[in-house]
Amino acid sequence: MKRLLKKDELEKMVADLMENYDVIAPVLKEELIAFQPITRTDQILWDYPNSLKPVKEFFLPPREVLFRFKQGKAEPMSPAPKKRLIWGSRPCDARSLLLLDKVFLDETKDIYYFEKRENTLLIGLSCSDPQESCFCTSFGSGPHSKEGLDLLMTHLKDGTFVVESNSPRGEELVKGRGRVVNTKDEERQEKVKEEAEGKIERALQPDSFLEKLVNGFGSPYWDKACLQCISCGICRYLCPTCHCFDIADEDSERVRFWDACSFPNFTKMTSGENPRHTKRERFKQWYNHKFNYFKQNHGVFLCVGCGRCLRSCPVKIDFREVLDRIPAQTASPGGKG
Amino acid sequence: MVEELRKKAEELLRSGKVEAIIGYQRSNGSASTTPCFIEAEDEVTRLVWDEHCVYNLTLYLKEMKKKAGVVAKGCDAKAVVALIQENQIERDQVQIIGVECERQLDGKGRVLEKCKTCQVHIPGIYDVLIRSKTPTSKTEKEELAEEDDAVRELEAKPVSERWRFWQKQFEKCIRCYACRQICPLCYCPECITEKTMPQWILPSPSLKGNTAWNVVRAFHLAGRCVDCGECERVCPVGIPLRKLNKKLEKEIKTMFDYVPGLDPEKKPPLTDFRMDDPEEFVR
Amino acid sequence: MENIYLPHPAIIKEIIQETKDVKTLTLTFEDEGLQKNFAYLPGQFVEFSIGGVGEAPFCLASSPTRPGYIQCTTKKAGKVTQAIHDLEVGDRVGIRGPYGNSFLLEGLKGKNLVLVGGGIGLAPLRSLIQYVLDEKDDYGKIVIIYGAKTTEDLVYKKELEEWGKSPGVELVLTVDPGGEDKEWKGEIGLVPSILEKVNPSPDKRMLITCGPPIMIKFVLFTAAKMGYQPKQIVTTLERKMKCGLGKCGRCNIGRTYICQDGPVFTYKQLEDLGADYLA
Incomplete structure (x- = not known):
């Protein structure tokens, strides 16, 4: 069901929802765009490129206490009691959660992730102004994609929003608010959508990446391709689909926290052995995980095209270029990777 | 300056003094730059120099296994001095291509804070120096x-x-x-x-x-x-x-x-x- | 819903000092139901935790054919193993698992076996040896080749004697050159060369090896030279593993997660994993 709401009606909606939900929305915090719990609707950004950190941080937090130890026994942390609602997530970030579900909600479900997913409603905001670094349309998403969202809001650029429900929970939220859309509203929505999609100029060829990565696993190409990389964790941490983590005990707590395959000690064992002991291997792992291994194991690419890796790389590595330039070659023996 | 930079880089490669030049290249059609590693003389045309050359490329010296030349601003060259002092690199293993620099801009086009108080527009250490046509401004x-x-x-x-x-x-x-x-x-x-x-x-x-x-x-x-x-x-x-x-x-x-x-x-x-x-x- | 990261309390019943820096711990779960129902196979591993210190993966060194307890053998190397070595009988630790596949028990049935171990790499093989000795009718002749740097570094010393006396078992012990003492009656030489010397025929036989990576590499090489087919050679791989469930993302070789699809592989499978392993 699609309804048309004015901005003040949406703000009223958020205010109402705050009574039953912890509302998390994009705000401006010291020059950075960040999702965080809000207390007033005037904190919400209604027009923003995308947040620095993806919304994955509310499902796989940068740091999360799994247990507290008492007399050597692990006591699990109880999940957040209040229901949450993420307001204004971009469609790319919503899709990333569907990819993370494949890891954390497989046959061995991760209860910490599961409870946060169950407990959280996702309200999306269509992109009207994708950036040069955006390429969501290459990965099955789009600036107006509803996938993974309970509701999608599309700004018609005159202070009114088309609000489209995509789940019974979403339908419940918007029921009786604003008015039902008419044909003209829908035409305008379509136009806004086409305009936005038109701004995404670059289309990638992920299937060619898969083939090139498989065949080019041992290629000398990687010797040079990795040179610029400084082995920091920015692209991994800010990526909405990167999900590698570490577990360690800090004082009497067992903590799970983000980790990055770019760090030299990511695979280093206590014995000193390090299976991925060169920058080349670590650089390559990221591309292979996203466009080779995950595709083979789960049938989809582990990327939503949000472009954060491009925008945030300290030395401006363009990963689209890195993939494009892998030389096409026939499979070499032992090159199955 | 760019032409001179490319010429010097080419000379260094041709003479065999260095096997690689660490410099700046244009980043994928945008105004910004990205580090580049040049090993062939005919690739020196990739080198650029302007106010978007923010990176301190001497960073890469620590993992360089070859004799390298590095394009260095005044602030960057200071790191080479420190690396020499701390026995991390040998002076004769690196060719410093010093560039005179007035100021650098961040991603939003603003002058970097460090440039506002810069005292090393001309590197204090270099093997080759590329001078600016316009002298730097501050006293x-x-x-x-x-x-x-x-x-x-x-x-x-x-x-x-x-x-x-x-x-x-x-x-x-x-x-x-x-x-x-x-x-x-x-x-x-x-x-x-x-x-x-x-x-x-x-x-x-x-x-x-x-x-x-x-x-x-x-x-x-x-x-x-x-x-x-x-x-x-x-x-x-x-x-x-x-x-x-x-x-x-x-x-x-x-x-x-x-x-x-x-x-x-x-x-x-x-x-x-x-x-x-x-x-x-x-x- | 089960909390997959929850370590189950277990009590240390016995500590055996194997060498200067290797100990074997005997554990029972505090929960009687779990103690009764904890099912595992040789080759599988558990995450062993000490609250407030951390967690580390260890293969099970005991055999499910000898119920009532589980055993892990650990070498003092890092933060967690250091803390494990400071534990005393009666202390409480945490165990979750078992994880991973096993030593392809079905593929071993009816075959002659040669087990090639080095140093503390004998731990997972011990699980298999006990299992096979307890189910003797299912298996053919067994050759055990085990080596360590010095005589001091050999683990399970008492048990080695028992194995040597078991009918149908040939036990060959070796130490690296210079690692022998006056009483030493075993071989002197590196494990791969002793394997070549003993030369167990590849006929109707499986070779299972575990030890330091460099030893494994040469054992694979030697075995191939001796005529073993890649599918006749089995080994276990060691990787850094934090979750044990294919989520934390660090133990992969290509698309294969060692914690789930391994840690046991045939050489044939390793060849198929390709460049990432062989590199």
Whole structure:
């Protein structure tokens, strides 16, 4: 069901929802765009490129206490009691959660992730102004994609929003608010959508990446391709689909926290052995995980095209270029990777 | 300047003095640049030079296994001096292509803070120097005044307020270690954050661990940091790391009358000792 | 829903000092139901935790054919193993698992076996040896080749004697050159060369090896030279594993997660994993 709401009606909606939900929305915090719990609707950004950190941080937090130890026994942390609602997530970030579900909600479900997913409603905001670094349309998403969202809001650029429900929970939220859309509203929505999609100029060829990565696993190409990389964790941490983590005990707590395959000690064992002991291997792992291994194991690419890796790389590595330039070659023996 | 830069780079490669040139190239059709590694003479046309050449490329010297030439601004060249002082590179293993630099711009087109107080528009150490056609603008006196202001502003605050300020900053840290990875002088084969016996620094991004990490890193750079400002530039959450470094720089200047990155022959004060040191524990 | 990261309390019943820096711990779960129902196979591993210190993966060194307890053998190397070595009988630790596949028990049935171990790499093989000795009718002749740096570094010393006396078992012990003492009656030489010397025929035989990576590499090489087909050679791989469930993302070789699809592989499978392993 699609309804048309004015901005003040949406703000009223958020205010109402705050009574039953912890509302998390994009705000401006010291020059950075960040999702965080809000207390007033005037904190919400209604027009923003995308947040620095993806919304994955509310499902796989940068740091999360799994247990507290008492007399050597692990006591699990109880999940957040209040229901949450993420307001204004971009469609790319919503899709990333569907990819993370494949890891954390497989046959061995991760209860910490599961409870946060169950407990959280996702309200999306269509992109009207994708950036040069955006390429969501290459990965099955789009600036107006509803996938993974309970509701999608599309700004018609005159202070009114088309609000489209995509789940019974979403339908419940918007029921009786604003008015039902008419044909003209829908035409305008379509136009806004086409305009936005038109701004995404670059289309990638992920299937060619898969083939090139498989065949080019041992290629000398990687010797040079990795040179610029400084082995920091920015692209991994800010990526909405990167999900590698570490577990360690800090004082009497067992903590799970983000980790990055770019760090030299990511695979280093206590014995000193390090299976991925060169920058080349670590650089390559990221591309292979996203466009080779995950595709083979789960049938989809582990990327939503949000472009954060491009925008945030300290030395401006363009990963689209890195993939494009892998030389096409026939499979070499032992090159199955 | 670009033509001259390319010509010098070509000469260095042709003469066999270097096997690779570390320089700046255009980033995928945009105004910004990205580091490049050039090994063939006919590739020198990729080299560029303008106000978008922010990176301190001497960073890459620590993992270079070949004789390399590096394009270095004044601030970058100071890192080479420090690396020589600390026996991390041999002077004759590197060819410094110094470039005269007026100022550099950040991603939003604003002049970098460090450039506003720059005192090394012309590198203090180089093998080849590429001069600017237009002379740099500021007088030395103005620069020094500004320099002091930046630190004084911080010092003027009471300790409790300074502590609150830094706690708020460190709280943001996501432990991506971009500050460490981009730093030409962070070359420890095993960083203190990676040590677990004992675990000096808690590994997860909590205020406690973040504070320990950022403070320890600043201390480890005391008397060594050449203020290239790369750590602050790359910090994704905007921690003003230069403020920490500048404060330590000032302390070192006051205590030892020493400025890092100027003289390869001098010993950095914290790696040196004298028999007449006033402190008991040193002797 | 089960919490997959929850370590189950277990009590240390016995500690055997194997060498200067290797100990074997005997554990029982505090929960009687779990103690009764904890099912595992040789080759599988558990995450062993000490609250407030951390967690580390260890293969099970005991055999499910000898119920009532589980055993892990650990070498003092890092933060967690250091803390494990400071534990005393009666202390409480945490165990979750078992994880991973096993030593392809079905593929071994009816075959002659040669088990090639080095140093503490005998731990997972011990699980298999006990299992096979307890189910003797299902298996053919067994050759055990085990080596360590010095005589001091050999683990399970008492048990080695028992194995040597078991009918149908040939036990060959070796130490690296210079590692022998006056009483030493075994071989002197590196494990791969002793394997070549003993030369167990590849006929109807499976070779299972575990030890330091460099030893494994040469054993694979030697075995191939002796005529073993890649599918006749079995080994276990060691990787850094934090979750044990294919989520934390660090133990992969290509698309294969060692914690789930391994840690046991045939050489044939390793060849198929390709460049990432062989590199």
